Amino acid sequence: MRVLRVGLAAVAVVASLGGAFAAPALAQRTVYTGQWLCDDRGSIEPLAGMNVELWKRGDSFWPVEWSGRRVARGYTDSEGKFSFTSPPDNDNYFVRMVLRDASGVHLKDFWGINDWSVDSGQYRNDRPTRTLPGLLLSKRGKSHKCAIWSGVHQAYEEYRRDVGSALPVRGIEIKADAITAGVPFTPYKTMWWPGDFPVGYSGAGDNSITHHEFAHVVRHRFDGSEGHFFGDVVHHNYLQNHAACNHTGFGFAFNEGWAEYWARDFGPAPDCGRPGDMQTEGNVAAALTELEHKCAGDQRGIMVDVLRRNPGTIHSYAEFAEKLGCPVPLLTPVPGIVAAFSAPVVVPVSDAKRAAMARKELLGTVKRVRGLRVMLRKSTRRAIGVPRCLKHPCLTALRRLTQPAGLQMELALARIHLGAVKKFDTKKEQRRLRRMKLTKLVKWSGKLQRTVQRKALAAARGATQRALAKGRRIFKSDHSKVTRLLKRALARAKGRFRRAAKHIGSLLPAVLPTSLGPIQKPRKVPIREFPSPSPTPTPTPPVDNRAASTLTIACPAAKVESKPIEVSGKLTPAVANSDLKVTFSRVPTPEPVVQSVKTDANGDWKASYEPSPNYPGSWDIKVEFAGDANRKASSANCSVEYQ
16 A cells, blocks of 8 residues: 655655755666566466556655656556656656556555555666566465456456457446455445455455456446446345355346356356256356357357346346347256356455454554654754755755655645544444445445545645745745756645545545555565466357258249238248248338238248239248247248239
């Protein structure tokens, strides 16, 4: 969790400023390369597609958000690697990772202000190439937050590949350390993920649960508006834990069954002792898997399109199958169609454990607040009686006068974070929030984020104003290039904070830190090489074992004069009440006339149509059978002269 660090870090920066300002090295461009990695319960994978930024630290003793700036931005490649080229100057640079991708999939703490991020160490811009070590984010034996983000990112990329388009919504937000019933939950299109909950069932490297929750975003987004979703939450009782063999209701079973179908985590279903019961979510998932195979040619895009074309009308497996327009699958699944994962019983994260994680965050922040208060007292004493500056640039005097403002901002941000975390650090508070009505909890969460952002921006803006006021006499008397640049940096920062205050409720990248709590440093590890992903195999077309059908048609042998055109024929194999479509058409006019007819028990059928006398000439008649569960499609046609 990256935070603003003025305090002792600023003192170290100031100590180096004498050399930086007095005798700069030869300015040159530097290429910064490196790799970001993520540890999921012992499995180390690259953080691919993640936002990375090259930041110019700014030759000053102020926070980077005041004097620094982002000079380049991009995304890691498939191996988590990046490469940036700096401008030709003598500044310090660092690389910032942000858990966000190009599609807007991003992760933030439930009580945080912005996207979760971490900075690399700082490096001087004094050589042609800087190769950073591998930077690993890890939480021993747990799924790190980077693994949650990475799993959802991969799920979205697979969706784009399989469906051929993006979701009709900009981005997906993941709230880490969230208030839930101890398991991940997705209210509409925002994922709430409790701390320390794994990203997959089968151990290290399995992220099937992130794919499951992503599937809920797909289903909810195409089902209707956010209001419609909250109505379904009540009507179908979405607020309950689930398991593949649970017998619940048609709506709940379809909602969870769709997610299990997408993530292939519905084992041991359909072997739940209730074959064909579509109020059992695992059965729904297995049946949807069979539909995809038999009726959609193993193309997930077709399955998604059914949801897209029918918003608000599909809340059971039967309704989905009807909209797809394909025969209902057999009660026993097609051989070979099984779940990729058999979801075991996962212990939910308890209220007490979530409260303990919040307390750990709180204690770290309390310790930091105490340290900042000590540094602020010392800094304030040093700012008293600063002598008049006789030699320009007056950097020592400017530092002593303005450094307290930077420390005051950092202290204010830490206290804001402390106040937010205090709302979660007891079992009683966790239980109360968990039992809150979902719509109320969602609104409360949004209000908390806006409040934290508003307070943080006010603290940051106020601190820059104080720094400008305290340094006024230096800025007024010292017109050296360095001092003018520092004053301009402060004014720009103040303007950024003022503009950001107009967008409360949205994310504020490059303006304020992602988290206001204790910092987490990545581990330095050797650069890793990962094998290139194998090309996606072309799906094998499904085998159609249905019997061939034969359809015949007989048209009048002679010209038809001033009476209906009568046609007839036979469909074999014969099944009573088989649906046929008969089309009477004449080129170029009029519009074709389509009739629906049924066969009798022998497969015989007939139809008639009397055209207008204004359209004499050759008429074409076509009869079509669309096929059914046991017979393939067939058609036949003939023509007749009409006068």
